[in-house]
Amino acid sequence: MAPSSPFAKPVPGPLFVWVKRLSWLELAIFSALILFWLLPGFDTETMLFGWAHGLGFVILCVVIWVAAVKREAPYTLLAATLTPVGPVGSVIGIELIERKGWGIADSASTSGNHPQSGTDYRSTG
Numbered sequence: 001m002a003p004s005s006p007f008a009k010p011v012p013g014p015l016f017v018w019v020k021r022l023s024w025l026e027l028a029i030f031s032a033l034i035l036f037w038l039l040p041g042f043d044t045e046t047m048l049f050g051w052a053h054g055l056g057f058v059i060l061c062v063v064i065w066v067a068a069v070k071r072e073a074p075y076t077l078l079a080a081t082l083t084p085v086g087p088v089g090s091v092i093g094i095e096l097i098e099r100k101g102w103g104i105a106d107s108a109s110t111s112g113n114h115p116q117s118g119t120d121y122r123s124t125g
Contacts, residue, residue, distance in 0.1 A: 008071070009074070010067075010068070010071040010072055010073055010074050011071065011072065012072055012073065012097070013067075013070070013072035014072075015063070015066065015067040015070060015072045015073070016067055016072045016073050018063060018067075019060075019063055019064050019067050019072075019073055019077070019090075019094070020094050022056075022059065022060045022063055023060060023081075023087055023090040023091050023094055024091060025056070026053070026056045026057060026060045026086070026087040026090070027087040027088060027090075027091050029049060029052050029053050029056050029087075030053050030057075030086060030087050030088070032045075032049050033046065033049035033050055033052075033053045036049055037050075057086055057087065060081065060087065060090065061078065061081055061082065064077055064078045064081055064090065065078055073097075074097070074102075076093065076102070077090060077093040077094065077097065080092060080093035081093065
């Protein structure tokens with residue numbers, strides 16, 4: 001199947017590295033929000049991290065959508081991000097892509113390691 005086919009699986013590119021970084025950053029912000037929300041007396045911190053999470057989550061979704069359109073990430077990663085757990089879903093999705101090769105092109109059609117990330121995105125079976 002030619003890479004220009006509408007059904008061709010994506011190949012992680014430079015934007016995928018940014019998706020991964022933003023996912024981990026958003027997960028850290030979301031975790032801090034949950035912590036401050038659960039602890040009493042941190043109303044200001046809860047508000048600040050709530051705003052940071054809200055804006056960060058929208059930015060993360062847009063970056064993942066752009067990566068999916070450019071065929072650098074599978075659309076299932078966007079679906080995992082839009083679950084109720086948010087950034088937890090994107091981090092799990094990224095780990096499945098990196099470790100299992102889920103949703104990306106087979107190793108025969110990729111060039112192996114991606115130079116920006118040092119991660120082998122090939123399917124292991």
